Amino acid sequence: MNRIYLDHAATTPLAPEVLEEMTAIWLGPGGNPSSVHSFGRTAKQRVGRARDRMAQLLGCASAELVYTSGGTESDNMGIFGAAWAQRRKGKDHIVTTAIEHHAVLHAIERLEEQGFRVTRLEPDRSGAVAAEQVAAAMDEQTALVSVMYVNNETGTVQPIEAIGAAARARGIPLHTDAVQALGRLPLRLHELPVDLASFSAHKINGPQGVGALYVAKGTALVPQLLGGPQERNRRAGTENVAGICGFARALELVESGRETKRQTVRELRHRFLELLTEELGAAGCIVNGGSPELVPDIVNLSFPGLSAESMLMNLDIEGVAASGGSACSSGALSRSHVLLAMGLGELATSAVRFSFGMGNTIEDIAHAAQKIATVAKRLRNMV
Incomplete structure (x- = not known):
């Protein structure tokens, strides 16, 4: 059949070129990027080079990319991390939409259980929300706006630039689930009024189990995973070296074509x-x-x-x-x-x-x- x-x-499906790059790492010798010996230094260099390659393609600084286990963790990390940071400033309101991925919807439901107020905006029949809707929903206590870039069910593109401009004018951080936008739309993060953006490798012919969160310089974020000092103390845990390098290679391939x-x-x-x-x-x-x-x-x-x-x-x-x-x-x-x-x-x-x-x-x-x-x-x- x-x-x-x-x-x-x-x-x-995994791109052959991605598999080739990852296989070379899997075949060893291995190394923990946090180790000080030569094997560890080699692993750390590989992660650093992959981060630089991705940052160049995404139009951001290398230090603004945090590697995660996938899109769900990236969404959770961005939403919880930013919301909790803003609550320290007395802000307790979230603006989002009713059409987000469950990784966003359920994270925000958890924040609601913790005392945050939530405004969920309804789309029109095309699946789009208007920037004016988002702007009207903001108030002085708004801690975070979270609106996805491309809907995973309909493919509808949201007006993220206009939404981000409205949020930035109020000094409110904007998170966008950009998992379905990666590889489909041209993304130059420093040119977008976005503070946090979530990505996943397996949506662009990369490996499952690795993602990234863009955290714009100056964005306050409370870490969600505690342990070691990895990812500049923002996300503890030994880095997935092969997965990260495969992610970078997949992004190079998808952007070139x-x-x-x-x-x-x-x-x-x-x-x-x-x-x-x-x-x-x-x-x-x-x-x-x-x-x-x-x-x-x-x-x-x-x-x-x-x-x-x-x-x-x-x-x-x-x-x-x-x-x-x-x-x-x-x-x-x-x-x-x-x-x-x-x-x-x-x-x-x-x-x-x-x-x-x-x-x-x-x-x-x-x-x-x-x-x-x-x-x-x-x-x-x-x-």
Whole structure:
């Protein structure tokens, strides 16, 4: 069976060049970057060079990057660290949106349990929030604003520059979950009014289990992991040397081919939607998140009258890997909090996310579209 992977927003295949760089480190000799002997110094130099390479590509200072275990830790570290630092100044209000990744939503729920006030903004039907909404929600006690850059379910791009400008004018730190923006949008961090930004390697054909948090110079942050003095006393724990070097290599690769990939993915998206519309009609598959400000490689579709769970199970049998957008719980899919916040109601029940990336071809897309249409028609005949 020709299996087709269309779930790159969940995780991406490891690039061969990344594996090669990491394998050279794994083969040894090993070394702890905190050790003073030659093995430790070599490991420390590798981490330092990787940090310099990433900082140059991201347009920030090396000292502003903190390595973590992934996007979830980066989100948690940025939100808890900044909020607790601001509470020392008497501020206790958080502004965020209802469409954040659960790593942000649940972290902010924990802050709410600890006495913080929270304002959650609703998006429009395209999945976007307006900078004016965010600005209007701020008050004198606002400790932090957290708004994601690119939504992981719809691909909608939020107006981070305008939001950041509004926050900066009030002296309020802005955190952005930029996990899905990395490699898809040009990021020059020193040119953005952003104080904290979260990243993850496995979304850009890098390894799972490593991420980074950008902490702009001068941003107050309370450490979340305590122990050794690693990462300039901001994040204790022995560094994942191979993972960090793999992350840097993945970022180099994705940045060097970003515009070419974007054009290729646009073509894949156009052909994918064209074929599905031909087979199912405009009412048979509805695109969720209609804003022109979106990344082309994430496509969220609803198949009215069908359940997302049935679609995904049958697509898997047919060899097409996709996602419901929301995390699975006890073997069942819950309706997407993102689509519900967008006001899509019952459309959220039948929503499936397809996301394109390395290895996908126009032939794959045509084959997948045919399989999706066949499954949808079969399921409709059974209703």
